[in-house]
Amino acid sequence: MAIVKIRAIDALIVVDMQNDFMPGGALPVENALTIIPTINEYLKIFNDSAAVIVATRDWHPPNHISFNTRGGPWPPHCIQGSKGAEFHPLLKLPSSAIVVSKAIDENREAYSGFDSTELESVLRRRGVKRVFVCGVATEYCVRATAIDAMKLGFQTHILIDAIKGIDRVRSEEVMNELLNCGSIALEIKDLRR
Ligand code: VGL
Ligand code: ZN
Numbered sequence: 001m002a003i004v005k006i007r008a009i010d011a012l013i014v015v016d017m018q019n020d021f022m023p024g025g026a027l028p029v030e031n032a033l034t035i036i037p038t039i040n041e042y043l044k045i046f047n048d049s050a051a052v053i054v055a056t057r058d059w060h061p062p063n064h065i066s067f068n069t070r071g072g073p074w075p076p077h078c079i080q081g082s083k084g085a086e087f088h089p090l091l092k093l094p095s096s097a098i099v100v101s102k103a104i105d106e107n108r109e110a111y112s113g114f115d116s117t118e119l120e121s122v123l124r125r126r127g128v129k130r131v132f133v134c135g136v137a138t139e140y141c142v143r144a145t146a147i148d149a150m151k152l153g154f155q156t157h158i159l160i161d162a163i164k165g166i167d168r169v170r171s172e173e174v175m176n177e178l179l180n181c182g183s184i185a186l187e188i189k190d191l192r193r
Contacts, residue, residue, distance in 0.1 A: 001190065002184070002186060002190040003190060003192055004157075004186060004190055004191050004192065005191075005192045006045055006049040006132075006191060006192075007049060007051065008049065008050045008051055009051075009126070009127045009128055009129050009130070010046070010051045010052070010129075010130045010131070010132065011051060011052035011053070011054060011123055011126070011128045011130070011131045011132065011154075012042055012043065012046040012051060012052070012053050012054065013054045013056065013113060013119075013131055013132065013133045013134070013135075013145060013149075014039060014042075014043070014053070014054065014055045014056070014091075014097075014134055014135050015056050015113060015133065015134065015135030015136060015141045015142050015145055016056055016057060016058050016078075016135050016136050016137070016141050017032075017036070017039065017055070017087055017088050017091050017135050017136065018057055018058060018078055018084065018085055018086060018087055018088065019083060019084045019085070019086055019087075020058075020077040020078045020082075020084035020085065021058075021077075021078075021136045021137065022088050025077070025084055026075050026076060026077040026078075026084050027074055027075055027077040027078075029136045029137050029164050029165070029166055030164070030166075031164055032136050032164045033088075033090075034164070035134070035135075035136075035161070035162045035163065035164055036088060036090045036091055038134075038159075038161050038162045038188060039091065039134055039135070039162045040090075040091070040092045041188055042132070042134060042159060042162060042188065042191075043091075043092055043093065043094060044092075045191055045193065046132075047094045047096065052098070052122070052123065052126050052128055053093070053094060053096060053098065054097065054098045054099075054100055054113070054119065054123075055087060055091075055093055055097050055098070055099050055100070056099075056100045056101075056102055056117075056119070056135070056141070056145065057085065057087065057099060057100070057101055057102070058077065058078035058085070058102060058103055058141070059078060059080050059085060059101035059103065059104050060077070060078050060079055060080065060085075060103055060104070060106075061079070061104065061105075061106040062076070062080075063106050064076075064079075064103065064106050064109075065106060065107050065108065065109060066103070066109045072109070080101075080104070098122055100113055100117050100118065100119045100122070101117070102115060102116070102117050102141075103115075104116075111140050111141045111143070111145075112141070112144035112145045112147070112148045113141070113144075113145040113148075114145065114148040114149070115144070115148070120152055123154065128154065129154065129155060130154065130155040130156075131149045131154045131155070131156055131157065132157045132159055132186070133145055133146045133149065133156065133157065133158055133159065133163075134158075134159040134162035134163055135162070135163060136163070136164050136165075137164065137165050137166045138163045138164060138165030138166075138171040138174055138175070139165050139166060139167060139170045139171055139174045140166070142158075142163050142165075143174045143177070143178065146158060146178050146183055147178070147181060150181055150182055150183060155184070156178075156182070156183040156184070157183065157184045157185070158175070158178055158183050158184070158185050158186070159186055159187065160175070160185045160186065160187055161187040161188055162188075
């Protein structure tokens with residue numbers, strides 16, 4: 001059992017908790033609503049510790065290359081400025097949260113929150129050494145964000161009670177992959193309040 005104390009040089013990265021990824025949205029992740037209360041608990045702990053809080057959002061132009069209207073794998077989702085692209089209303093993001101928009105180039109897919117964004121420089125500027133990743137979808141944007149965080153040298157933790165995937169079996173494989181790459185799995189009970 002791990003015991004972790006969150007400090008000011010830690011960062012919580014909440015990945016893509018947007019309406020379109022929730023039930024009823026354009027690209028729903030089954031049961032994604034169930035992780036919102038837990039994410040809110042993490043938000044409170046990190047906020048109380050003056051840690052860095054980042055919320056990434058998928059922020060596509062209307063003709064994004066990943067949309068099936070352009071031969072991509074996904075239905076149109078998270079279109080810039082749309083209701084579907086907004087964070088879910090039950091997510092309690094503090095005013096200090098830094099919003100990072102990704103996959104904004106219409107001709108390029110980007111699953112990672114670090115891909116062509118300011119995320120790395122934001123974390124470096126704040127002296128962040130450890131990141132804690134939660135959100136959706138485990139096999140896509142959570143995975144890519146965690147892998148990039150590890151490549152960039154951040155000690156990377158996956159908050160396993162606050163992630164959801166599209167496919168359960170594939171999500172399980174990805175968790176094994178992330179652990180094999182050196183990330184650490186944690187849940188809320190592992191954090192010292
Ligand atoms: C995502 C599919 C398409 C994600 C984004 O946030 O995991 N998945 N765009
Ligand atoms: Zn997308």
